[in-house]
Amino acid sequence: MSTPGRACCARCARIKQRCDGESPCSRCKRLGHVCKPRSPEKESTLSLRSPARRPRASRSRSGCLPCKTRKKKCDENRPRCSDCRRLNLPCEWPAMAMNVEVHSPDMNDTPSPISIATVSADSIPIDDSDGGPPALSPITPSDDEEFIATLFPHSLPRKNSMNLPLSRSPISANPHLRTEEDRSLFNHYIHVVSRALSRSQDVDRNPFLVTLLPLATISDTVTSVILSLSGCHWKRVYPTIWGCALTRQGKALTQVNKLLGCSDRQSIFEACATVLLLCLTELFDGTSRVWKWHLKAASAILKSPAFQNLISSDEWTFCISLFHYLDSMSTISRCKAPLLQSNDSITDLTTSLRRSRVPELDRNGSSDAIYGISPALFDYLGMVNLLANHRSRRIDELSEIGFQAAATHLKARIDEWRADYNCGYSAELESDTYHATTAFEWAIRLRLHQIVEGYDALHEFVERCVVTILESVQKIPYASRVEGCLLFPLVIAGSSSISVERRMIVKERLMVMENTLGFSHIHHARQLLETVWKGGNDASDLNWAAVRYSQFPGVVFI
Numbered sequence: 106m107s108t109p110g111r112a113c114c115a116r117c118a119r120i121k122q123r124c125d126g127e128s129p130c131s132r133c134k135r136l137g138h139v140c141k142p143r144s145p146e147k148e149s150t151l152s153l154r155s156p157a158r159r160p161r162a163s164r165s166r167s168g169c170l171p172c173k174t175r176k177k178k179c180d181e182n183r184p185r186c187s188d189c190r191r192l193n194l195p196c197e198w199p200a201m202a203m204n205v206e207v208h209s210p211d212m213n214d215t216p217s218p219i220s221i222a223t224v225s226a227d228s229i230p231i232d233d234s235d236g237g238p239p240a241l242s243p244i245t246p247s248d249d250e251e252f253i254a255t256l257f258p259h260s261l262p263r264k265n266s267m268n269l270p271l272s273r274s275p276i277s278a279n280p281h282l283r284t285e286e287d288r289s290l291f292n293h294y295i296h297v298v299s300r301a302l303s304r305s306q307d308v309d310r311n312p313f314l315v316t317l318l319p320l321a322t323i324s325d326t327v328t329s330v331i332l333s334l335s336g337c338h339w340k341r342v343y344p345t346i347w348g349c350a351l352t353r354q355g356k357a358l359t360q361v362n363k364l365l366g367c368s369d370r371q372s373i374f375e376a377c378a379t380v381l382l383l384c385l386t387e388l389f390d391g392t393s394r395v396w397k398w399h400l401k402a403a404s405a406i407l408k409s410p411a412f413q414n415l416i417s418s419d420e421w422t423f424c425i426s427l428f429h430y431l432d433s434m435s436t437i438s439r440c441k442a443p444l445l446q447s448n449d450s451i452t453d454l455t456t457s458l459r460r461s462r463v464p465e466l467d468r469n470g471s472s473d474a475i476y477g478i479s480p481a482l483f484d485y486l487g488m489v490n491l492l493a494n495h496r497s498r499r500i501d502e503l504s505e506i507g508f509q510a511a512a513t514h515l516k517a518r519i520d521e522w523r524a525d526y527n528c529g530y531s532a533e534l535e536s537d538t539y540h541a542t543t544a545f546e547w548a549i550r551l552r553l554h555q556i557v558e559g560y561d562a563l564h565e566f567v568e569r570c571v572v573t574i575l576e577s578v579q580k581i582p583y584a585s586r587v588e589g590c591l592l593f594p595l596v597i598a599g600s601s602s603i604s605v606e607r608r609m610i611v612k613e614r615l616m617v618m619e620n621t622l623g624f625s626h627i628h629h630a631r632q633l634l635e636t637v638w639k640g641g642n643d644a645s646d647l648n649w650a651a652v653r654y655s656q657f658p659g660v661v662f663i
Contacts, residue, residue, distance in 0.1 A: 112126070112142055112143055113126065113143060114126075114128075114129075114130050114133060114140050114141060114142060114143060115141045115142065115143040115144070116132070116133055116138055116139075116140065116141070117130060117132055117133075118143045128140060128142075136180055136181065136182070137180070137181060137182045137183070138181065167181060167199070168181055168186070169181075169186050169189060169196050169197060169198050170197045170198065170199065171188075171189055171194045171195065171196065171197065172186060172188055172189070175342070183198070184196065192342075193289050193292055193293065194343060275291070275295060275318045275321070275322065276288055276291055276292060276295075278322050279291065279321055279322050279328060280322075281321070281324075281325040281328040281329075282328065284349070286346065286349040287328075287332060287349070287353075289346070290331075290332040290335040290336055290339070290346065290349065290350060290353075291321075291328070291331065291332060291335065293335045293338070293339050294331050294332070294334065294335035295314065295318070297338070297339075297623070298313075298334060298335050298338045299311055299313040299314050301338065301589070301621075301622050301623055301624070302385075302474075302589075303474040303475075303586070304473075304474060304475065304476065304477025304586050304587050304589050304590060305473040305474035305477065305586060307473070307474075310473070310474060311474050312419075312423045312474055312475070313474070315419075316378075316419060316420060316423045317331065317378065320374070320375065320378065323371075324375050325356075325360065326356075326357050326360040326361055326364060326375055326376075326379050327375055327378060327379055327382075328353075329353040329354070329356045329357035329360065330353070330354070330357040330378075330379045330382040330383055330386070331382065332349070332350055332353040333350045333351070333353045333354035333357060333382075333383070333386050334382055334385060334386045334389075335350065336349065336350020336351070336353070336354075337350065337386045337389050337390055337624070337625070338389070338623050338624055339623075340625075341623065341625060354383070354386065357379055357383065358383070360379075361375075361376050361379045361380060361383075364376040364379070365406075368411040370414050370415060373406065373409070373411045373412050373414070373415065374415060374420045374424070376406060377403060377406045377407065377412065377424045378420075378423070378424060380399050380402050380403045380406065381399075381403050381424060381427050381428060381431070383399045384396045384399035384400050384403065384431060385427075385431070387399060388431070388626060388663055389624035389625065389626050390625055390626065391624070391625040391626035391627075391628065391629035391630075392625075392629065396435070397435075397439070400428075400431060400432065400435060400444065401444065403424075403428050403431075404428070404432070404444040407424065407425065407428060412424075423475075426475045426476070426480075427475055429443075429480070429483065430475050430476055430480075430483060430663075431663065432444050432487070433483035433484065433486050433487040434483070434486070434593070434663045436486065436487045436490035436491065437486070437490055437552075437593070439490075441490075441491070441494050442487070442491045442494070443487040443491070476590075477538070477541060477586065477587045477589065477590045478538060478541050478542040478545055478587065478590050479522075479526065479542060481522055482522075482542070482545055482546060482549065485515065485518065485519055485522070485549055486549050486552075488515055489515060489549055489552050489553045489556065490552075492508070492511055492512060492515065492553070492556055492557075493556045495508055495511075496508075496556060508557075509557070512553065512556070512557045515553060516550075516553060519546070519549065519550065519553075523546065526542070536580070537581050537582070537585045537586070537587050538587055540577040540578070540580045540581050541577070541581060541585075541587040541590040541591060543573065543577040544573075544574045544577040544578050544581075544590075544591060544594040545590055545593065545594055547570050547573045547574050547577070547594070548570075548574055548593055548594035548597040548598065550570055551566075551567065551570035551571070551574070551597050551598070551601065552597060554566055554567065554570070555567075555601075560601075562601045562602075562603055563603075567601050570598070570601070571598045571601050571602055571607065574594045574595075574597070574598040575598055575607060575610055575611070577594075578591055578594065578595065578598075578610075578614060579610070583617050583621060584621045588618060588621060588622065589618075589622055589663075591614070591618070592615075592618070592627060592630060592663065593663075595611050595614060595615060596630055596633070596634060598611060599611035599612075599615075599634045599637075599638075600634060600637050608634075608638055611634065612631065612634070612635070615627060615630065615631040615634070616631065619631070626663070
């Protein structure tokens with residue numbers, strides 16, 4: 106146990122761990138604990154206890170409040186534990202804490218607003234205010250500069266883009282971050298949210314960083330909407346931050362109206378990017394329907410003459426790619442034609458589906474980070490949901506023939522796309538992307554089958570689709586960059602799954618995605634599936650629930 110000739114310290118004895126017998130011992134020194142010798146009285150008391158009694162698991166009773174709230178083990182480093190430092194949370198301590206000597210190895214390395222040797226009950230700040238989030242610890246620019254230098258080790262070539270340099274740390278260079286809450290939200294966006302949004306392995310081509318961060322340094326509007334999106338992601342772990350983010354969201358809404366009155370390149374790009382990020386924020390909330398208005402506003406901006414000045418620039422590619430992605434995915438909820446579509450006549454379904462409206466996106470780095478898979482699949486998804494809008498218009502034999510012809514044509518075009526995809530596939534293509542593409546493709550096929558043939562979960566083709574989707578999903582590791590592409594396939598396959606085993610596969614993956622991606626709409630999608638499953642295993646009950654799910658107006662599975 107301990108070194109011969111020296112007693113085991115009190116803390117190592119209490120947790121029954123090996124002690125080196127030094128003063129202080131290596132364990133207490135490393136964790137910043139006070140190393141005290143074990144008192145003889147306690148040793149005799151412990152020896153009198155019944156040996157048959159099962160020892161209780163050691164728990165931290167003097168940890169910080171955020172770690173206790175999150176039910177995580179706290180290393181009790183003061184004034185800020187390592188978990189709070191890593192997550193940039195306010196490290197608050199219980200008011201009844203006794204005077205504790207601090208041995209924090211990080212205090213000399215990282216600047217801190219509190220430079221003290223001891224922490225007492227009288228010196229711990231307590232927030233007595235009724236509203237507003239507690240103050241967060243400041244962000245040190247050195248940490249952020251190191252992260253950006255690692256992320257972007259070389260200059261990025263940009264084609265016909267606006268001159269928006271970012272030579273310093275994004276946090277220190279942004280004059281629109283006025284409070285510590287603003288800085289914490291912005292830091293959270295840089296390190297966590299932007300990576301959750303990007304679905305490309307090439308992190309130094311992430312448009313949510315490369316395109317938006319330079320714009321945020323000169324735009325209070327874009328900064329505000331970034332903080333709002335960051336707060337939407339963070340509020341599950343740190344709910345009190347949502348007040349600050351909501352204030353910033355309202356500010357962005359007010360400022361974007363002023364930008365729409367300008368026609369210069371920078372203003373129109375600011376307005377379009379802001380509206381699209383507002384739409385993302387509402388979609389990721391999972392309960393809001395305001396995203397429909399933001400999407401229509403973005404459509405009007407993209408079609409305006411002022412926006413045409415940005416054509417072929419990186420900014421234009423980012424806005425048009427993000428809008429096309431949101432537009433196609435939102436047709437699942439709206440069951441209407443994509444907003445980029447000129448009309449919703451059924452003749453559009455039997456014409457060419459070549460992507461003439463959004464050229465050169467398949468090979469662009471921005472589209473790779475936004476879609477994660479082939480952008481052409483999103484065109485087919487929009488067309489399939491446009492076909493769903495025509496189900497109620499089959500009033501006679503002629504309209505039925507037209508409906509079936511359009512469905513057959515769509516299926517043939519998807520088959521043609523798959524043949525071209527297989528011809529262009531090589532071993533160099535990342536396997537995660539291939540499996541995500543396969544899952545998404547078969548989810549579209551299953552959606553088309555449901556629209557044409559109905560919601561029969563026992564159908565042979567439905568079984569084939571569900572098996573293919575779940576097999577592809579299970580081949581993709583957790584926290585993969587393309588994991589965000591799996592929500593739509595999982596919900597489609599889950600709503601058609603009858604066996605408990607398959608439902609558990611879907612549920613378990615969605616629960617993991619709630620933590621790896623972090624947005625609330627995944628939780629609401631899982632709740633929606635569980636509502637479908639509670640309808641019973643009877644085929645008629647399941648089909649009725651599936652119809653309700655497919656036309657559910659408040660959730661978009663992006």
